[in-house]
Amino acid sequence: MIRKAYFPSILLMLVLGWAAPLQAQEADLVLTKDTIPPEITSMLAGGLIQYRVEITNNGPSPATDVTLVDEVAQIFVSQNVSPGASCTQMPLGVGFAREVTCTWNGPTAVGETRFVEFTARACGGSSCNSFLVADAARASSATFDPNNSNNRQTGVMGGMVPAVETEIFTQSEWELDVGADTASVRANDQVTYTITFDNLGPSSTEVTVTHALPSGWTVNDIDLPGAIQDPGDVCMGIGTETAICTFPIQGPFICAAFSSPDAMVVVADVPPLFVPGQVRAVTSIESSNCLEDLGETEVNTLATQLGPFDVHFAQFGGGEGFSSDIVLTNPALFDSVSGVLSFFGPNGDPLEIDFVDDNVMGPVSSHEFTLPPQGGLRLRTQSDGPLAIGSASVNASNEVGGVIRFRIPGVGIAGVGSSPLVHGAIAPVRQQEGVRTGLAIRSLLAEGNSVVTLSLRGFDGVEVPGGVAAIALQSNARTSRFIDELFQSADLTDFEGVVVLESGAPFTATALELGDDPGEFTTLPVTPVVTMVVLKSK
Amino acid sequence: MLKIRRVLPLLLLLALPVAPDGLAQDQDQPRLGVIEQFERHFAQFGGGAGFSSDIVLTNPSNFFSATGTISFFDANGQALEIELADDGMEGPVSSVNFEIQPGGGLRLRTDSAGPLSLGSASLSSGSIVGGVVRFRIPGVGIAGVPAAPSVEGAIAPVRQQDGIRTGLAIRNLSEGNLVVTLTLFTFEGVEVAGGIAAQALQLNARSASFIDEIFDPLDLEGFEGVVVLEAEGPFAATALELGDDTGEFTTLPVTPLENVILLESQIKALANQIEK
Numbered sequence: 001m002i003r004k005a006y007f008p009s010i011l012l013m014l015v016l017g018w019a020a021p022l023q024a025q026e027a028d029l030v031l032t033k034d035t036i037p038p039e040i041t042s043m044l045a046g047g048l049i050q051y052r053v054e055i056t057n058n059g060p061s062p063a064t065d066v067t068l069v070d071e072v073a074q075i076f077v078s079q080n081v082s083p084g085a086s087c088t089q090m091p092l093g094v095g096f097a098r099e100v101t102c103t104w105n106g107p108t109a110v111g112e113t114r115f116v117e118f119t120a121r122a123c124g125g126s127s128c129n130s131f132l133v134a135d136a137a138r139a140s141s142a143t144f145d146p147n148n149s150n151n152r153q154t155g156v157m158g159g160m161v162p163a164v165e166t167e168i169f170t171q172s173e174w175e176l177d178v179g180a181d182t183a184s185v186r187a188n189d190q191v192t193y194t195i196t197f198d199n200l201g202p203s204s205t206e207v208t209v210t211h212a213l214p215s216g217w218t219v220n221d222i223d224l225p226g227a228i229q230d231p232g233d234v235c236m237g238i239g240t241e242t243a244i245c246t247f248p249i250q251g252p253f254i255c256a257a258f259s260s261p262d263a264m265v266v267v268a269d270v271p272p273l274f275v276p277g278q279v280r281a282v283t284s285i286e287s288s289n290c291l292e293d294l295g296e297t298e299v300n301t302l303a304t305q306l307g308p309f310d311v312h313f314a315q316f317g318g319g320e321g322f323s324s325d326i327v328l329t330n331p332a333l334f335d336s337v338s339g340v341l342s343f344f345g346p347n348g349d350p351l352e353i354d355f356v357d358d359n360v361m362g363p364v365s366s367h368e369f370t371l372p373p374q375g376g377l378r379l380r381t382q383s384d385g386p387l388a389i390g391s392a393s394v395n396a397s398n399e400v401g402g403v404i405r406f407r408i409p410g411v412g413i414a415g416v417g418s419s420p421l422v423h424g425a426i427a428p429v430r431q432q433e434g435v436r437t438g439l440a441i442r443s444l445l446a447e448g449n450s451v452v453t454l455s456l457r458g459f460d461g462v463e464v465p466g467g468v469a470a471i472a473l474q475s476n477a478r479t480s481r482f483i484d485e486l487f488q489s490a491d492l493t494d495f496e497g498v499v500v501l502e503s504g505a506p507f508t509a510t511a512l513e514l515g516d517d518p519g520e521f522t523t524l525p526v527t528p529v530v531t532m533v534v535l536k537s538k
Numbered sequence: 539m540l541k542i543r544r545v546l547p548l549l550l551l552l553a554l555p556v557a558p559d560g561l562a563q564d565q566d567q568p569r570l571g572v573i574e575q576f577e578r579h580f581a582q583f584g585g586g587a588g589f590s591s592d593i594v595l596t597n598p599s600n601f602f603s604a605t606g607t608i609s610f611f612d613a614n615g616q617a618l619e620i621e622l623a624d625d626g627m628e629g630p631v632s633s634v635n636f637e638i639q640p641g642g643g644l645r646l647r648t649d650s651a652g653p654l655s656l657g658s659a660s661l662s663s664g665s666i667v668g669g670v671v672r673f674r675i676p677g678v679g680i681a682g683v684p685a686a687p688s689v690e691g692a693i694a695p696v697r698q699q700d701g702i703r704t705g706l707a708i709r710n711l712s713e714g715n716l717v718v719t720l721t722l723f724t725f726e727g728v729e730v731a732g733g734i735a736a737q738a739l740q741l742n743a744r745s746a747s748f749i750d751e752i753f754d755p756l757d758l759e760g761f762e763g764v765v766v767l768e769a770e771g772p773f774a775a776t777a778l779e780l781g782d783d784t785g786e787f788t789t790l791p792v793t794p795l796e797n798v799i800l801l802e803s804q805i806k807a808l809a810n811q812i813e814k
Contacts, residue, residue, distance in 0.1 A: 327695040329764050330727070331795045372727030376695055376764045401693055401793025405779075412679045412785015413702070426668055428594040428643055435680070461597070461642030498596050498643040513672075519679020519785035527668025529598040 027063035027110070027143040029151040030056045031161050033134065036117065042167040043122055046202020048077065049132065049166060051118045055139040055151065059110030063141035066114055067103045071136035074120040076100070082115045108141070122168055130170070135163030170203035170289040175261075178211075178283045184304040184446065187397075189270040190220060195283055198261040205287040211243040211266050214279035214305065219243045221267040235264070276307035276340045276395040277368060307339055307397045311418035312508040313404045314478060315440035315523070316343065317389035318353060318381025321409045326392060327378045329401035330371035339396030341379070342366045348443065348476030351390040354382035371400065383407070391442040391478040391508075394418065408521060411514075416523035419508040422501075424529030427511040429456070429483050430496040434516035437524075439499065440480035441509045443473035450505030456487050458497045466490035473507070480512070501526070576606070576663045578685035579774035580671045581707035581744055582789070583610065584656035585620060585648025588676045593646045593659060596668035597638040606663030608646065609633040615710065615742030618657040621649035638667065650674070658709040658744040658774075661685060675787060678780075683789030686774040691795030694777040696722070696749050697762040702781035704790075707746040710739035712771030722753055724763045732756050739773070746778075766795070 036050035043049055053070055057063045076098040081087060087102040104114050122132050135155030145151060152159025175198040180191055195211060213219065222235040222243050235245040243266045268281075316324050330337045343365050345351040350365035357379055360367055369377050381388075394402055402418030421444050429437035443450050449472060456467030466489035471479055483499065484492050501509055511524040583591050597604040610618040610632050619630035624646055627634075638644050648655075661669050669685030688711050696704035710716040715738065722733025735752045737745050749765065750758050767775055777790040 327790075329693045329695055329793055331691075331693045331793045333795065371725075374693060374721075374723050374764065374766050375727030376693075376723075376725040378695070378725065378762060399793075401695075403695055403790045405788065405790070408785075410785070412783075413779065413781065413788045414681070415779065415788040415790040417684065417791040424598075426596040426598045426641065426643075428596055428645070428668075428670060455641070457641055457643075459638075459643045459645065461639030496645060498641065500600075500641050513680065513682065515680070519675075519677070519787060521785055522672065522680045522682040522788065524594075524670050524672070524682040525684045525791075527596050527598050527666075529600070 025061040025143055026146050027061045027108075027141060028058040028147050029063055029066065029139045029141060029145050030058050031068075031137060031139045031151040031153070032056075033137050033153065033161065033164055035164060035166065040166055042169060043132070044202070045122055045168045045170045048119055048121055049074070051120070051134055051164065052115055053118070053137050054113050054115045055108075056113040057108045057110050061143055062107035062109050063143045063145075064107050065103060065105055065142040066108045066139065067101065067141065068114070068116055068137065068139050069099065069101045070116065070118065072098045072100060072118055072120050074122050074132065077119040077121055079119070080117040082113075085114065085116070087116075122166070130168050132166040132168050133163050134166075137161070170205060172203050172205055172287055172289055173200040174198070174207075174285050174287070175200060176283065176285050178281070180281070184306055185270045186306045187270060187272045187308040191268045191270065193266045193268065193281060193283075195264045195266065196261055197263075197285055203289055205289050206246065206248055208244060208246045208286045209264055210284050210286070211264070212282045212284075213241045213243075213268050214281060215241065216271040217241060217281075218269045218271070219266060220269045223265040223267070225263045225265065270305070272308075276305055276338070276397065279305045307395045309339075309394075309396045309399050310421060311394045311400065311402045312421065312442060312444065313392040313402070313416075313418055314442040314508050314510045315389075315406070315416075315480060315512065316381075316392040316404060317387065318383055319385045319387040321383050322387065323383040323407045324381045325378055325405040325407070327376060327403045327405065328369065328371060328394065329376040330373060331399060331401055332373050334373050335398065336370050336372050337396050337398045337400055338368070338370045339394055339400065340366055340368050342393050342395070343390055344393070344442070344476045344478065345388075345390045346478055348474045348478075351388060353388050353390075354385065356380045356382050383409075389480075391440070391476075406521075406523070410518060412519045412521045414512070414522045416510055417525055419510055419525065420528060421506045421508055422526075422528040423504070423506060424500070424502045425509050425526040426498050426500050426529060427509065427526040428497075428524060429499050429511065430513070431483060431492040432494045432496055435513055435520055436482050436484060436515075438480055438482040438512045438514065439486070439501070439509060440478060440512065441471060441473070441501065441507055442478035443476055444506040444508055445473075445475050447475050449474050450503055450507065452501055452503040452507055454486060455500045455502075456483065456490055456497065457500060464490050464495075464497065482514075500529070502529070576661075576666050578661045578667070578669050578687060579709055579711065580659040580661075580669070580683075580685055581709040581774045581776045582656075582673070582683070582746055582778060583648075583659040583671060584654065585650055586652045587654035588650050589654060590623070590650035590674045591648045592672040592674070594643060594670045594672060595636065595638060595645075595661070596643040597640060598666060598668055600640050602640060602665060604638045604663055604665045604667050605636065606661060606667060607633055607635050609660050609662070610657055611660070611709075611742045611744065612655070612657040613744055615740045615744075618655060620655050620657075621652060623647045623649045650676075656746070658707070658742075673787075673789070677784065679785045679787040681778070681788045683776050683778075684791055686776055686792065687794065688772040688774060689792075689794040690770070690772055691766070691768045692775050692792040693764050693766050693795060694775065694792040695763075695790060696765050696777065697779070698750055698758040699760050699762055700781070701783065702779055702786055703748050703750060705746055705748040705778045705780065706752065706765065706767070707744060707776050707778065708737060708739065708767065709744040709774045710742060710771075711773050712769075713741070714771075715740055716769050716771045716773060718767055718769040718773055720752055721766045721768075722749070722756070722763060723766060730756070730761075730763065748780075767792070768795070
């Protein structure tokens with residue numbers, strides 16, 4: 001087709017007698033587009049990507065007023081253009097996309113290339129296998145272009161210039177925090193876990209939070225704090241060991257990460273029977289993103305699970321020839337009993353102690369056990385090595401019988417039953433005929449310090465002059481002293497009487513008698529002071 | 539306002555968990571109890587031939603005196619007349635009445651002179667009393683053991699190894715004759731072949747035997763495990779260990795067997811076991 005505008009030139013050429021054929025002004029613009037550096041095939045959502053769009057005039061004529069229009073579908077950041085261009089931007093749709101138009105006024109010589117470099121930020125995708133497609137660039141000029149297909153991308157009608165496709169990997173950095181309202185639990189208790197999480201981006205996504213309880217625990221209730229609850233939040237798992245909540249994505253198609261923190265509260269029922277010890281609730285967060293979380297994906301919270309049955313041994317240890325046998329028995333006819341034996345040093349810290357038994361490897365500060373119905377267990381401390389003295393506690397799923405048998409070479413053996421938790425106790429004591437009584441006292445306070453007061457009395461119940469003492473104990477700490485060490489200002493010559501122990505905090509105690517002669521070695525249990533309802537007559 | 543009814547106290551006391559020493563177990567909460575009659579027992583007791591026993595009682599109340607009686611029984615359950623070495627005790631006695639001041643105590647010591655008298659002792663009081671027996675065998679040593687509660691089943695650790703063997707003292711607390719069966723188990727809860735015995739006890743009678751005597755003719759050398767004691771009526775028991783060397787002498791409390799409420803499924807399982 002010959003355009004009308006070219007007629008005057010043709011006529012002029014004919015008048016001048018040119019033999020050459022008539023030629024129209026035309027310029028074939030060729031558009032290319034690629035990433036910088038070329039051929040970037042994948043990137044992380046939220047990252048920056050650069051494109052370079054080039055327009056080359058393949059002639060045969062100069063192109064006048066070359067214009068490039070490019071729709072930057074992602075977050076437009078900046079542009080860099082070859083000299084001579086004037087550019088304008090126009091918002092495109094909703095969000096941060098822009099249509100950029102750059103024009104180089106005047107001629108663009110044959111073989112000359114004009115370019116624009118765009119910098120954009122890839123939006124956080126909502127799912128895997130999404131591609132960032134750049135396919136809406138087109139070039140034109142005021143000069144006739146004989147081949148439009150090579151100056152338009154495939155997204156533009158008739159365009160043949162390939163689109164630039166970059167796969168976007170979605171990823172989110174999740175912040176997850178789990179807290180429990182208690183550090184230790186007993187049978188039938190309830191524990192409330194509060195789970196908070198936040199998406200620090202770059203990608204938005206649907207998210208599933210799973211809170212797996214310790215074995216045997218069950219989900220009693222799941223609550224989503226109302227202020228930030230979304231109507232699409234879905235939770236399940238009540239009555240099971242695992243609470244699962246799914247939180248729908250918020251604004252997945254705009255270039256903004258879902259960043260408002262959310263929360264989930266799980267109330268768990270502790271079962272009536274379990275193996276005492278440390279248990280773990282595992283919380284994990286999962287999204288539909290291609291890549292896993294950049295950092296922490298789960299937080300484990302530990303709780304100490306306590307059985308309903310506790311007994312204690314205020315005196316325990318081994319070494320330097322001395323040894324202790326702990327003998328546990330299961331008085332149940334049909335059910336096994338499981339539990340944990342824990343050993344504590346004088347200051348209440350875990351005591352690492354060696355046992356001679358084959359089933360206890362190396363020094364341990366605790367030992368898990370299971371006793372069959374009408375069965376038992378005997379653990380014997382190593383008598384070699386340095387002396388390690390402390391106390392022991394049994395926490396079991398059901399009642400156990402407990403006895404400690406001490407052995408001091410050349411002195412003898414002495415057995416004593418386990419002691420219960422008390423707030424007050426009375427023990428017979430004496431210092432006569434070469435035999436004197438010692439008291440071992442162990443704090444059963446889980447945290448903090450406590451004071452146990454001791455009152456030395458005659459058998460008539462009258463306090464002995466100088467017969468008052470106080471012992472301060474840290475959490476789980478123990479002490480053992482003979483009565484002449486406890487009551488240094490009291491006259492204990494040929495003394496026989498009792499000691500009353502009292503504390504505002506729980507403790508356990510046992511008495512021990514040691515004499516000058518071989519075999520003068522025994523332990524005596526203390527009697528708890530029982531708070532009684534007063535008889536009306538009294 | 540405190541209103542006390544005397545018809546329930548024993549039931550209330552029985553309903554409380556009982557510790558091996560026979561006293562209500564004090565967990566985190568102070569215990570409330572009403573005492574009609576507090577009874578504890580010493581299945582092993584005696585004196586003479588150099589051997590002596592101290593019975594040491596303590597009153598754990600800070601407000602009220604504890605009054606009661608200690609009675610002594612011989613092996614056949616008859617009243618045991620025994621000499622006490624304490625001041626004010628003249629002639630052999632078969633029982634002693636006592637009153638212990640609040641926060642106070644009492645010690646009774648059998649006379650180690652004269653012929654050996656062995657038996658058991660029972661304590662009866664209108665309030666809770668702590669009780670311990672301390673045995674003394676010259677050249678062997680001393681051993682203390684707490685008073686035992688009344689039980690119808692108990693479990694005790696036993697052994698016969700390294701020259702040490704365990705003995706069991708059992709006292710009939712029923713109102714007639716009583717047969718106590720003893721079954722020997724390993725620590726794994728497996729019954730030892732031939733490890734079953736029975737002891738028939740008259741009213742108030744007691745027995746004291748070592749395990750190799752109880753389970754004769756079993757060879758128990760090197761054995762370590764438990765004995766389960768069961769009866770159709772109440773009894774009290776204690777365990778005692780005696781060795782070849784000086785000082786190898788101690789007593790061990792027994793643990794009451796768990797009161798069992800059988801579920802239907804457990805009854806069926808038990809029936810199946812018996813059937814097999």
